[in-house]
Amino acid sequence: MAKKFLKINLGIKSESIKSNLIFWGIILIFLSEIITNFYVLHYGISFRLTGLLKLLFQGLLFIYVKWSKIPKSIYISFLLLIIIFTINQLIINDFIYKNLLPSFTKGSIYYLNRFLFIFLFIASTLSLKNKDYLINKISRIIDCILIINGILIITGFLFDIDLFKSYPNSSRFGYNGAFNKLSIYMWYIIFLSKLYYNIITEKRSYFLFFFILFASVLTGSKIILFFLLLLIAFHFFQIYRNNKKIIILIVIICSTIGLYSKRILSFYFNYFIFWKNMKDKYSIITMAFSTRDLAIVEKINYIKTHWSGLNYIFGGPFYNNHYKIVEMSFFDVFLFFGLMGTIIYINFLKKWFFGRNLSINILLGLIILCASLAGGLFFNVLSIMYLFVSFYLLNKKLVHAH
Incomplete structure (x- = not known):
């Protein structure tokens, strides 16, 4: 009896230690983002503190995964994506062998690591008995960080503080607070989605x-x-x-906005000096996509030049040193893993992010649609993690309600 009690007590302590390490690991990554952003913007010094912490954190997650206790679909998808990556990098084209160090620091292996993070995070957290408590704790601390950063954004706007601007020493409008501008956009879209759902369901927030x-x-x-x-x-x-x-009226209004989108965008860009000066250089569409449409054209040419028929199935990024991620989520997944990998990734999202509630699924769909047009949601470690914990809790709340 005493041995059994001791075993249970040690198991609880072990779970608690693992949860705390995961929780504090996430906080350290957020802090490193702030430090890195500060040094890059104001001293022009770029260092890989965040990258190193993320790598150590992933190693921690990998150790904590109890593969026997998680659904097979997670590690099967994880392994299949690694196999697909191996095929497109080593078998179809031996690019890694020619560029080993850049592949680890800023190339294909670097981004593979970022794409696969969410698989390890979900596997490790779901392995814990107190997973709901940990996920809720992570969600709350990220919410608090975004609220504090929101105060910094508004303070920066009110007092014109360069430190909190997205583009210091530029006429381009925007405030990002303490974080990198590319990261916070998806964080705030996710946060707004959660708060909106609380409003329509619980009349709060x-x-x-x-x-x-x-x-x-x-x-x-x-x-x-x-x-x-x-x-x-x-x-x-x-x-x-x-x-x-009313629904017909909404459809008509949306269609009208779509038809006159160029005029609306032109009016928007004319309001800001930065964008007004850009109109002679770029088209309205190119400015709307922040030149990502040009990047897509470039990647289509890249595919025509470097891909064989097998690449359409298995993908093939970084076959030359000029390759760059487009930051349009599904397009990046296709370039990285091909049609097969894209199907696996979509199935993974469907299984672990979507639930049974139509409203929650539509909100999640809107987020993913925005990520498909701008922002590297799927390879941004903190963004995809925040998306998972947020919608896990929304769907869990619905299950508990029933």
């Missing part, structure tokens, strides 16, 4: 929603503005979904 909404707009991100338009359309659909006349 109104003040916090509008506070984060204001801070999000001040980032100057076009993708956040696009998400807000989608959210407004979804909100009216939620309210009037049983009223066919």
Whole structure:
């Protein structure tokens, strides 16, 4: 009896230690993002503190995974993506052998590591008995970090503080607080989605929603503005979904906005000096996509030049040193893992992010749509983790309600 009690007690302590290490590991990564962003912007010094911490954190997660206790679909998908990567890098084209060090520091292995992070994170957290408590704790601390950063964004705007600007010493509008501008856009879109769901289901979080909404707009991100338009359309659909006349009106309004999108964007760009000066150099569409449309054309030419028929199945990034990620999520997944890997990744998302509730699934779909147009959601370690913990809790809340 005493041995059994001791075993249970040691097991609880072990679970607690693992949870705390994962929790504090995440906080350290956030802190490293702040430190790195500060030094890059104000001293021009770039160092890989965040990358090193993420690598150590992944090693920790890998050690904590109890593969026998998690669904087979996670590690099968994990292994299949590694096999696909091996095929496209070593068998179809031996690019890694020619460029080993760059592959680890900024190339194909570096991004593979980032793509696979979420598999390890989900596997390790779901291996713990107190997984719900840990996931809730992680979600809450990230929410608090984003609220504090929101205060910094608004403070930066009110007092014109260069330290908190997205583009210091530039006429381009935008405030990112303490973080890298590319990271925070998806974080705030995810946060707004959670708060919006709390409003429509529990009639709470109104003040916090509008506070984060204001801070999000001040980032100057076009993708956040696009998400807000989608959210407004979804909100009216939620309210009037049983009223066919209103739904038809919503469809007409959305279609009209789509038809006159170039004029609307032109009016928006004329309002800001930075974008107004860019109009002579780039088209409206190119400015709307922040030149990502040009990057796609470049990648299509890259595919034509470097890919064989097998690459369409298995992918093939970084076959030359000029290759860069497009930051349009599904396009990047296809380039990296081909059609087969894209199907595996979509199935993984469907299994571990989507639930049974239509409203939650639509919100998640809107986030992924925005990520497909801008932002590297799938290979941004903190963004994809925050997305998982947020929607895991939303779906869990629904299960508990039943």
